[in-house]
Amino acid sequence: MLSKRIIPCLDVRNGKLTKGVKFKDNVDIGDPVETARHYYEQGADEIVFYDITASSEGRGIFLDVVERVASQIFIPFSVGGGISSVADMRAVLVAGAEKVSVNSGAVKNPDIISEGAAAFGSQCVVLGMDVKRVPKSEAIPSGFEVVVHGGRKFTGMDALEWAKTGEALGAGEICLNSIDADGTKDGYDLELTRLVCKSVRIPVIASGGAGNPQHMADAFTKAKASAALIASIVHYGEYTIRQIKDEISSQGVQMRMVW
Amino acid sequence: MLAILDYKAGNQTSVRRALEHLGIENQITNDPDLLAKADGIIFPGVGAAGQAMDELTSGGLDEELKSLIWQEKPLLGICVGCQILLDYCEENNTRTLSIIPGECRLFNPAWTEADGTPIRVPHMGWNRISLKAECPLFKNIPAEAEFYFVHSYHPAPKPEFIIGETNYGENFCSVHGRPGLWAVQFHPEKSGAPGLQLLKNFHEYCLEAKNAQ
Numbered sequence: 001m002l003s004k005r006i007i008p009c010l011d012v013r014n015g016k017l018t019k020g021v022k023f024k025d026n027v028d029i030g031d032p033v034e035t036a037r038h039y040y041e042q043g044a045d046e047i048v049f050y051d052i053t054a055s056s057e058g059r060g061i062f063l064d065v066v067e068r069v070a071s072q073i074f075i076p077f078s079v080g081g082g083i084s085s086v087a088d089m090r091a092v093l094v095a096g097a098e099k100v101s102v103n104s105g106a107v108k109n110p111d112i113i114s115e116g117a118a119a120f121g122s123q124c125v126v127l128g129m130d131v132k133r134v135p136k137s138e139a140i141p142s143g144f145e146v147v148v149h150g151g152r153k154f155t156g157m158d159a160l161e162w163a164k165t166g167e168a169l170g171a172g173e174i175c176l177n178s179i180d181a182d183g184t185k186d187g188y189d190l191e192l193t194r195l196v197c198k199s200v201r202i203p204v205i206a207s208g209g210a211g212n213p214q215h216m217a218d219a220f221t222k223a224k225a226s227a228a229l230i231a232s233i234v235h236y237g238e239y240t241i242r243q244i245k246d247e248i249s250s251q252g253v254q255m256r257m258v259w
Numbered sequence: 260m261l262a263i264l265d266y267k268a269g270n271q272t273s274v275r276r277a278l279e280h281l282g283i284e285n286q287i288t289n290d291p292d293l294l295a296k297a298d299g300i301i302f303p304g305v306g307a308a309g310q311a312m313d314e315l316t317s318g319g320l321d322e323e324l325k326s327l328i329w330q331e332k333p334l335l336g337i338c339v340g341c342q343i344l345l346d347y348c349e350e351n352n353t354r355t356l357s358i359i360p361g362e363c364r365l366f367n368p369a370w371t372e373a374d375g376t377p378i379r380v381p382h383m384g385w386n387r388i389s390l391k392a393e394c395p396l397f398k399n400i401p402a403e404a405e406f407y408f409v410h411s412y413h414p415a416p417k418p419e420f421i422i423g424e425t426n427y428g429e430n431f432c433s434v435h436g437r438p439g440l441w442a443v444q445f446h447p448e449k450s451g452a453p454g455l456q457l458l459k460n461f462h463e464y465c466l467e468a469k470n471a472q
Contacts, residue, residue: 172381
C-alpha cells in the first residue's frame with residue numbers, strides 16, 4: 001500500500017533560509033543544506049525548496065544549494081519559485097532536483113507544463129496552485145479562484161478547471177496551497193483539497209494551514225490528499241517528523257516508519 | 260568499479276551521487292571496453308520506454324548489453340531500465356530488449372485502494388516490497404522498509420522471474436530477474452538508507468562474483 005507523504009517546505013532567499021529553523025534541541029539552523037539533511041534523517045518523505053530570490057546572482061547561489069543537497073540527501077526533492085521556462089526547469093533538474101514546481105509561470109504560459117513534461121517526463125512537473133475562496137460565480141463556479149503573486153493578483157480561473165487543465169497538459173502532481181489557510185495553523189482547507197482530489201487522477205499535495213498531526217490525518221482520510229506539506233510546525237520544533245508520523249499512523253493511515 | 264550505463268534516457272547523476280556517498284568507485288560510460296571491465300553494470304532510466312529503446316539501439320548498446328549479460332556480468336536495472344529488460348511495453352507499443360520474458364503494462368485505472376478510492380497514476384511515493392524469493396539485494400534491509408516509486412507502467416514478467424511484489428490497489432511485480440540479473444521498479448538512489456543498502460548489496464555481489472571466477 002502506498003504511504004501518505006509528509007513533506008517539509010523550506011523557503012530560500014539568496015541561498016539562505018528566510019527564517020531560521022529552530023529544532024527541539026534549540027539549535028538554530030540557517031543553512032538550507034544542513035536543514036534538509038536534518039529532515040532527511042528525521043524521516044521526511046520528500047523535501048520542497050521554494051526559492052524566492054529575485055536576482056540572477058542569487059539564483060546561481062541557489063543552484064549551488066540544490067547541488068549540495070543532491071549529494072547528501074537520498075530522497076526526492078523538488079524546487080519551485082520563479083520557474084518560467086524549460087531552461088529554468090532544466091537548470092534545477094541538472095543540479096539534482098527530481099521535480100520542478102511551476103506556479104505563476106504556468107498561469108502566464110500554460111504550455112510550459114506540456115513542454116516540461118515532453119522534455120523531462122510528467123513525473124518531473126508539479127503544478128503549484130495558490131487558491132483563494134471567492135463568491136461562486138459563472139466564471140468561478142466552485143468558489144475557489146487561482147491567484148498569483150502571493151494572493152495579491154486574481155487570475156479569473158476556477159481552481160478545479162485549472163487543476164484539470166494542468167493534468168491534461170501533463171503535470172504529474174499538484175501542490176495545492178490555500179492562501180486563506182496559509183499561516184493560520186487551523187488546518188488545511190479540506191473542502192478545497194477534496195474537490196481538487198476528486199477532479200484529477202494525479203496525486204495532490206495539501207498545503208497551507210498545518211498546525212498539528214490531526215490536520216494532516218484529515219487531509220489524507222477526509223480529503224484524499226496523497227501528501228501534506230508542512231513548514232512552521234516542524235521548523236519551530238513543535239513536533240518532530242517522527243512524532244507526526246506516529247500520531248497519524250496510529251489512526252491506521254499508512255506511513256513510512258522505517259528510514 | 261561499477262559502470263553506470265550512459266544513454267540519454269538515464270538519471271545517471273543521481274545514481275552516481277548515491278554510489279559516491281557509499282564510497283563505491285563508478286563510471287558513467289557507454290564505452291564497451293569499460294562496460295566489460297566493470298564489476299557490474301547499473302542500468303538506470305527515466306522517461307518513456309520507446310525513447311529509451313531508441314537511444315539504446317541507435318548506438319548498438321542493446322547488443323552490447325545482451326552479450327555482457329550472456330557473459331554473466333552482474334546487472335541492476337532501475338525503473339525504465341527495469342521495464343525494458345522485458346519483451347514488450349504497452350507505452351507506445353514498444354518492443355523492448357527481451358532479456359527477461361514478460362511485458363510491461365499500464366496501471367489499470369479500475370484498481371482501487373483499500374478505502375475504495377481509485378488509484379492515482381503515476382504510482383508516486385513510498386511503498387513496500389514483499390519478497391517472493393530470496394534475493395541478496397535485500398540483505399540487511401528490514402521487511403517494513405519502503406522504497407520510492409514513480410511510474411505509470413508496471414512490469415509483468417513470467418511468474419518464475421518475480422522476486423518481489425508491491426501492492427497498489429492490487430499486487431504488481433516490483434523486483435524481477437534471476438541471480439546476477441536484477442531489475443527494480445523503484446529508485447534505490449532516492450530511497451534513503453534502505454535504497455543505499457540495496458546498492459551496497461549489489462556492489463558486494465559483484466565483487467563476490469568477480470572473486471569466484
